[in-house]
Amino acid sequence: MAVTNFKVIIVGGGPVGLTAAHALHKAGIDFTVLERSNEIAMDVGASIALGSATLRVLHQLGLLDQLWDLGGEIGPLLKKFTIDGYKFKSGDFLYGMKKSHGLRPVAFHRAELVQSLYDQLPEEVKPNILTRKKVSDIQSGEKKAKVVCDDGSIYEGDLVLGADGVHSQTRKIMRKLALEADPNVNWDPEAPFTATYRCMWASFKRPTAVGDTAETQHKDSSIMYLVGKERGWIFLYEKLPQPTKERTSYTSEDVEAMGNRFAEYPIWDNLKVKDVFPDRMTGGMSDLHEGICNNWGWGRIVLAGDAIHKVCPNAGLGYQTGVQDVVSLVNILRQLVVPSEPSMGLSVSALEAMYKSYQSQRWDPLSHDAFISGQVTRIHAWANVWYYLLGRIVLVPHFMDTLMNDWLQAPATSKALAFNFLDAEEPFEGQVPWVHPLKNLY
Ligand SMILES: Cc1cc2nc3c(=O)[nH]c(=O)nc-3n(C[C@H](O)[C@H](O)[C@H](O)COP(=O)(O)OP(=O)(O)OC[C@H]3O[C@@H](n4cnc5c(N)ncnc54)[C@H](O)[C@@H]3O)c2cc1C
Numbered sequence: 001m002a003v004t005n006f007k008v009i010i011v012g013g014g015p016v017g018l019t020a021a022h023a024l025h026k027a028g029i030d031f032t033v034l035e036r037s038n039e040i041a042m043d044v045g046a047s048i049a050l051g052s053a054t055l056r057v058l059h060q061l062g063l064l065d066q067l068w069d070l071g072g073e074i075g076p077l078l079k080k081f082t083i084d085g086y087k088f089k090s091g092d093f094l095y096g097m098k099k100s101h102g103l104r105p106v107a108f109h110r111a112e113l114v115q116s117l118y119d120q121l122p123e124e125v126k127p128n129i130l131t132r133k134k135v136s137d138i139q140s141g142e143k144k145a146k147v148v149c150d151d152g153s154i155y156e157g158d159l160v161l162g163a164d165g166v167h168s169q170t171r172k173i174m175r176k177l178a179l180e181a182d183p184n185v186n187w188d189p190e191a192p193f194t195a196t197y198r199c200m201w202a203s204f205k206r207p208t209a210v211g212d213t214a215e216t217q218h219k220d221s222s223i224m225y226l227v228g229k230e231r232g233w234i235f236l237y238e239k240l241p242q243p244t245k246e247r248t249s250y251t252s253e254d255v256e257a258m259g260n261r262f263a264e265y266p267i268w269d270n271l272k273v274k275d276v277f278p279d280r281m282t283g284g285m286s287d288l289h290e291g292i293c294n295n296w297g298w299g300r301i302v303l304a305g306d307a308i309h310k311v312c313p314n315a316g317l318g319y320q321t322g323v324q325d326v327v328s329l330v331n332i333l334r335q336l337v338v339p340s341e342p343s344m345g346l347s348v349s350a351l352e353a354m355y356k357s358y359q360s361q362r363w364d365p366l367s368h369d370a371f372i373s374g375q376v377t378r379i380h381a382w383a384n385v386w387y388y389l390l391g392r393i394v395l396v397p398h399f400m401d402t403l404m405n406d407w408l409q410a411p412a413t414s415k416a417l418a419f420n421f422l423d424a425e426e427p428f429e430g431q432v433p434w435v436h437p438l439k440n441l442y
Pocket residue numbers: 011012013014015016017034035036037046047048049050133134135136163164165166168169170199201235304305306307313315316317318319320321322
């Protein structure tokens with residue numbers, strides 16, 4: 001039950017929007033989610049792999065028990081192939097994660113993860129999740145914000161949280177309002193991200209053992225193969241003829257053509273793209289935009305998730321960075337609104353100060369995750385000689401442990417945020433202690 005009369009309107013019922021809904025509910029802050037799709041968990045075919053830092057946050061929210069039934073831990077065996085089927089490496093490349101924080105990443109089917117986030121909302125707040133609500137306009141006033149949907153309906157709140165993805169309408173509206181208020185303000189461009197690669201993904205009935213994972217590396221194109229509990233997924237990556245900031249829509253013919261271009265490439269021992277692609281259950285294709293916005297909030301509008309930062313999926317960090325946004329934002333917001341008198345509300349200047357704290361808390365860890373994501377993508381695609389040497393020769397399991405995990409990933413993971421108002425038993429522990437242990441909240 002809400003303990004304050006502060007209300008957040010969340011634009012977008014994707015994974016980040018629904019995670020925010022859980023967090024706000026636990027913080028005692030009222031919310032409404034406006035989702036443009038007809039259903040919450042549209043099956044677009046992709047997987048989402050989550051590491052220990054994200055899963056412990058979901059554990060704090062009480063969601064982990066049900067999620068275990070859906071996910072499959074990746075590894076221990078990762079194989080690396082060239083496109084002619086030569087297996088140039090094989091080993092436990094993710095052991096470092098298990099050693100440092102108790103768990104290798106766990107792979108979920110995205111639609112099942114999102115459905116579970118929805119299903120696990122308490123019954124009394126499920127009516128706050130509204131579908132077929134495409135947000136078309138936002139007014140940000142001194143006292144309240146109004147959100148207008150394309151069916152003419154209007155929703156009023158104290159804060160609008162744009163979790164509406166890479167092509168965020170909330171981000172576009174916020175930019176327009178900020179520039180109208182001050183034409184000289186230095187703002188992100190309307191299309192703030194650039195795509196250098198595109199990806200086609202597909203899911204199919206699990207062909208090999210749970211946890212199997214492979215990379216197929218080549219100049220400017222690569223594949224990832226992942227096997228979860230029930231399904232397998234392939235991700236086919238290809239460098240674009242030139243980088244673009246535009247939004248390209250791909251047709252089913254484009255999907256078919258890309259599948260055919262990769263048909264003979266291996267994804268596992270004795271398994272090629274052509275052996276799974278024709279039997280795909282779901283799939284999709286998009287350009288992979290990359291970048292981080294500089295403007296995270298204005299007036300009564302703030303952004304989270306893909307709406308403000310976009311990374312390539314090879315390292316599996318996109319949603320995970322969005323979860324960290326939610327933790328940071330809700331921790332700070334709760335401190336501001338929950339102790340205040342019910343009638344006080346929050347001024348725009350107080351909110352804008354909050355956006356600065358939120359952005360500065362998230363900036364360095366986010367930049368680190370974006371760096372890792374960009375590197376992994378370019379290593380898989382042999383983007384230049386240096387990346388080729390890393391991918392093809394240098395990154396053997398032992399060195400991978402030291403470089404990627406012990407030096408880069410484990411220190412970042414240990415500093416990952418957790419909710420500072422929710423207690424929980426620590427679900428994962430390894431050799432590297434958490435900086436924010438759940439039992440000893442900071
Ligand atoms: C192939 C692939 C594999 C990936 N694998 C991983 C992985 O392993 N691990 C990981 O952490 N991340 C992964 N990601 C990234 C992850 O999917 C995204 O980072 C994540 O989905 C972002 O969540 P979001 O809620 O911010 O945005 P989205 O998932 O884009 O959700 C936005 C929601 O807003 C809604 N919306 C949009 N506009 C409006 C509007 N005007 N009004 C109302 N609603 C609107 C949309 O319908 C959607 O439901 C992967 C991505 C891809 C493409």
